[in-house]
Structures are given as C-alpha cells and as structure tokens.
C-alpha cells in the first residue's frame with residue numbers, strides 16, 4: 102500500500118554529541134500551549150532564526166530536534182504569557198496542513214512531541230531528581246538513580262476487516278455525526294501486535310478475524326502514537342458493537358460508503374486502498 106505518513110520526518114537527523122548551547126545558525130520552532138508559531142503572510146512558515154530576539158531564558162529548555170543538512174533545529178516552548186512576536190500567530194498543527202511544506206509540518210509535529218516529552222520528564226518518576234539530557238541519544242538520565250528515560254511511543258493498531266465485497270466500519274460514541282471509521286486501539290502490555298488486532302476487533306465488533314496482514318504505519322505525535330495499519334478477513338461471529346466505546350458497527354460495500362475520515366490519514370488510506378482493489 103502506498104501511504105505517505107503525514108508526520109514522517111525525512112530530513113532531520115540527530116547528531117551526537119549535541120551542539121553546545123544553541124548555535125548562531127540554528128533554526129527554531131516555537132511552541133506555545135500545543136500550538137506552533139507561524140510567520141503570517143502569503144507563504145506562512147514555521148522556521149525562525151534567532152533574529153526573533155527571544156528572552157534568553159527561553160533558550161534554556163530548547164529541545165534539539167536534529168540537523169537538517171548543516172543546520173541544527175530546535176523546539177522551544179514559549180510560556181502562555183509571552184507576547185506574540187511581531188508578524189506572527191500561533192496555530193494548531195492540523196490547520197497548517199497544505200499551508201506550509203509537508204516536511205515542515207512533519208518537523209512541527211516532531212517539535213510538539215518532543216516538547217511534550219520534555220515537559221513530562223523534567224524530573225525522574227522514580228526518585229524525583231531533576232533529569233539531564235543523555236547527550237548520546239534521545240533520552241534523559243537521572244543523575245541520582247541513573248534511570249534512563251526515553252520518549253514514550255504508544256503503539257496502536259488500526260484494521261480494515263474484509264468480508265467478500267464488504268468492509269467493516271464502526272462509529273465511535275464521540276465521532277462526527279454520520280461518520281464511520283475503522284477499528285483501532287492501543288496495544289497493551291504483554292500482547293503482540295497481532296493479538297492487539299484480534300482483541301480490538303473482538304472487543305469493538307464482537308467478531309473473529311483471520312489473515313492479518315500489515316500494510317503501513319504512521320507516526321501521530323498527539324502526543325506520542327505510532328499507528329500500525331492492517332487488513333484482515335472476517336472469520337466468524339455476528340457483529341455486536343460493545344455499546345460503550347462503539348455506537349455502531351456495520352458492513353459497507355464500495356458503492357455505498359458512509360462519511361469517512363479525511364484523506365491523508367492512515368484510516369482513509371486503508372479504506373481507499375481497499376476501494377481501489379475492487
């Protein structure tokens with residue numbers, strides 16, 4: 102399946118040891134309350150140079166994202182009370198789709214994820230000591246108990262279940278009215294990815310499946326999911342939505358599809374791929 106993951110970062114590579122301080126040629130991505138600072142204008146842009154003249158203390162928590170070519174990129178969290186710089190605005194990342202280059206959008210997603218990781222790991226969860234960057238990999242170390250803390254990644258599975266010419270779709274309780282999606286859920290400790298696919302289908306729709314096949318994956322940094330996309334075939338049972346998370350589950354044929362999630366999501370890519378395989 103040909104799927105371009107929206108938040109797959111191609112151009113940024115980490116180098117170690119990390120640069121000492123923020124080099125003068127560094128590019129900054131500013132994040133405030135989960136939103137990104139953009140330069141307004143006919144071609145909105147995210148990358149900022151240090152000519153923006155931010156208060157020096159903001160740089161202390163700068164998060165090294167990696168080098169893009171010879172240039173180091175950093176994410177900087179800006180407090181809510183910091184005035185919006187001249188000619189700038191803060192925008193949610195989803196609102197920037199199609200407005201800024203795809204790779205910049207992916208890096209913006211990375212910046213959000215790394216800022217979230219930094220906020221959640223400033224102190225050791227085991228002993229409470231302030232942590233420090235590991236310096237040799239994307240991790241932090243507790244100087245007291247030597248615990249190493251990596252960015253959290255939460256793997257989740259999403260699956261399109263086929264039954265002859267039909268595909269299984271579900272409506273969550275919180276879904277947009279009329280919209281259907283695919284069965285999905287987080288992988289639990291102690292289970293394989295395949296087991297998670299079987300379990301989610303059984304929990305959400307009450308049926309059993311077979312022939313699970315991996316299709317594509319997608320990082321989704323809100324804040325830390327990694328979606329793993331599958332197709333599978335119906336094996337047995339009657340559809341019975343759980344009634345708690347899932348309001349409705351139904352088989353659809355290609356000519357009578359419900360309202361679907363937007364293009365460019367892995368959900369939609371799995372559905373479009375199935376439709377194209379008519």
Ligand SMILES: [Zn+2]
Nearest residue numbers: 225228243246
């Ligand atoms: Zn510790």
